[in-house]
Amino acid sequence: MFSTLIDQFWSLTLSGIALGFIYVLISLGYTMVYGVLRMINFANSEIFMFGTFATIVISRDFLGNVDGTKSLPLPKLILTITLCLLGSMLVSGLVAVFVELVAYRRLRARGTNKLATLISAIGISIVLSEFMRIITNSRPTLNPRVLEKKSLFEIAGASFRMDTVLTIIFAAVLFVVLDRFVKFSRLGRAIRAVSMNEDASKLMGVDLNKVISATFLIGGLMSGAAAFFYTLTYENTKFNVGFTLGLAAFTAAVIGGIGNIRGAFFGGLSLGLVEVYASSILGTEWKSVTVFIILVLVLVLKPNGIFGEAVQQTRA
Amino acid sequence: MKLLNRLREGNLRDWGASFWEQSSPTKRKVIATSLIGFAALAPFMGFGLLDTPVSDYGAVLVYPVGMFILMALGLNIVVGKSGLLDLGYVAFFAIGAYTMAILGTRTSLNTWEIMPIGIALAMLAGLILGLPALRLRGDYLAIVTLGFGEIVRISALNTREIGGPNGIANVPVPPSIGPIKFSLNDQKAFFWVVLIMILLTIWMIRRLSVRRAGRAWEAIRQDEDVAELMGVHTLKYKLWSFSLGAAVGGAAGVLYASKTLFIAPEMFTLNVSILILACVVFGGMGNIWGVVLGAAILAYLPERIRFISDARLLVFGLALVITMNFRPDGLLPRKKREKAIVKSTQDGI
């Protein structure tokens, strides 16, 4: 039962961390929106999905990386990674802003119940994924290889590959940038103000619509970055790719304490690790069950997640 | 035109309520009987505009339409009446269906004998989930119930003793009741059973709404802390609402398994929970007639528009977004005065 875990411990741990960082970025999408609106952004999985397609379109169609048998030459590789990362972030960010405009804004202005907004978000999520399904004919889409997955170095049997290293470094950097941004920038302060008290911040002259749009944009940018690393690592996507990942990332956000940026970091990483360990001990088929049981236990013991809900919040 | 104006003002429901309140008991009886009679005749109206392409109209009336109405009414007790967001409602439906399938294929019990067992097991599951989960609030409750739904489905998928991914086939149809036979190619009998179950559920909800439980739910929905302070035993009433909702879901599951004859874990995905929740909110949360209308439309629409096969779900999603944006309280919202209370408390804070 434990033989695989013992035999492959470090290699499993490494892949758990890499997967965990992708979760971290997606859960930031959920957590940012939750922080200001106190609402689950159900369409975040589709925001992520659009990012994966953006990466492929840029790399395959604009840059013509169709060969897919070996790594690109270094200058082209850097160009591809930069353009795809930025492009994917931008597309996801714009989709997020679009989602807010179409599914959230009108309802928020009228101050209606949360459930109506939730259903509206579910509706837009169905529209987005069906739209992509129809144009891709329900088929999975391949991202031709741009980066050979050769092992750079090995530590205790865990082979550090280029894509793993890139994912971990970039995701960590993005996380720190976001954390600082929300703490110190003017917009970040506005976001925190709205998250603390919407009405008071409005009175203090914060442009609510602008701040909320910006929050969706930032959440989208993070999900878009996740989409890029996902596509780089797994090299294909499908219209429903966001569903499973979105559910996992959302769970991660809740475990860490939704609305809390550092909670998302902790939740994402621990979820990535729990998933690989549970799969290797109990069998992959029990992975999700384990995750949900842990979720229930965490919430029963700490009803606001491990790091507490938002950094500063009391429910009005 | 008067009706159209009412519709635009959004108080058709209030108009209906006041009409009902002003009617004499005899008049009420006449209205109720004719409405029920009209609903019972629905299986005979499957021609012209109402008919569904490809799918059989009679079968569509039973599942999804009838079943969705039934489940939406059950979920409405939880979401609409007491304001608890439950995203794992499908679990109770699955428990009912599996109870029917396992007992129906392995024992000599028939559908009507299994029904109370299925309902009891679903209620028990509601209690087991509710005890830890109902201490949580809002979105945390939502994710825990969602997780519960997935746990039930995946456990069924992983347990080979109950068929695993193969599911369970050869579930028996219900035995005849007098002259009414349950046959596959003529589903009227199934529809009438669903109709009776729907009426029973409506009756139960209406009874409870005006009694202590209903008032406690209303208090919890509007402000849980205040309710607690006023001496409402919130956990107890939340558990009640949860297991009553579960009971209705379980009953629907038993009948579903007995109607479709074959069940598999893939039938009980998160999507079903979300769809049922959409029915509740779409029609008008907390209002029985709104929920019935919402469920009927959302269940019937995808079957009716099968001719645009590929864009069917896309249209469905659009309908959700548009309706919610323009009628956020649903097609037939709950009574105006109830909303007024909510509004004033919100403004007060």
Next chain:
Amino acid sequence: MKKIQAGVIAALALVLSFTLSACGGGSDTIKIAYQGPLSGGEAQTGIDEQNAVKFAIELYNATNPEKKIELVSADDQGDGTVAAGVAPGIANDESIVAVVGPAYSGATIASLPYYKEAGMPMISPSATKVSLTDPAVAGEFGGPVFHRIPATDKIQGPALGKLAVSGVAAPKVFVVDDQTAYSVGLVEYLLPSLPKASLVGTDSTKNDTADFAPTVAKIKAKGANVVIYTGYYSQAAVLVKQLRDAGYKGIFAGGDGVLNSEFAVLAGAAAEGARLTGATVPLGELSPELAAKFKESQGVEPGVYAAESFDAANIIIEAIKAGNTTRATILAYIKTVAYVGVGGQTISFDANGDSTLGFINGFLVKDGKVVSTGAVK
């Protein structure tokens, strides 16, 4: 107010026109249905099959027969729940005399009760679950109305095992299923056929898994040199890539779920040398001429199960040609048919509905293409 009235009138007109168009079709046509996934995640399989059925019908209608055939598309999304809603509609529509399909076994099980009661003749081009033609399994047995062209998993399981380990001196086999009814059923017949003590481990992954790291770790920990995956092609491509990237050098094999030209495209270089089985032969291989004609009339290359779907449709067309226009007479005709299929072999059905075509073909991924290597013996 005017605007609203105009809107209502327009909406009514729209609905009316749909209703009218639905009522079209005279008595000189006869309807057959194709049932399979035409939307949802599995749509490609259904679209490929339906194209072949359409092709067969177009060829027949072009001969200006007395009774033209009209095709009814019954989309079940490959899903039992949806199928249980669609099947009664087809069964109760008296004008439909036969069904090609359903494509998937799960949808077939859910549809069977309705078709049995309606006496609807069915020929499936791709449902391979064993119990469908096994009278011992009450509730899943499809007789007398169900027939199928391909060999069942009872034959495919052992063939897949044999093909996977052939030429390997000391096989250490690891089997991965994807927790679908199809996949688990195939494993059931695969495991007993493996050489003694060669099985080193199994794993079940969800059919939407993206990260196979734990499975790959297990395979490496067990030192397996043959990996058999019994799920579908898109996941197979992800798994084989991750295996190769992790340095796995052994054999990768899969059943007919993996057998799809898209598999080689999605997995790229990692798919090279993968061994696949399927109860099908590519249409292009059987008759390049017909395949070219197919491309011309349908606008796409014939897909997987094109030949089987074509044969299934043609058997029903033959029955209609012979003057049978009711379900009962068509069913009787199918029971005794001896039809020469595209492959030149005679197809007939045994008492349980299995075809005499019971062979399993082997395939190899070579230079990015799936090529047939002949029947597995």
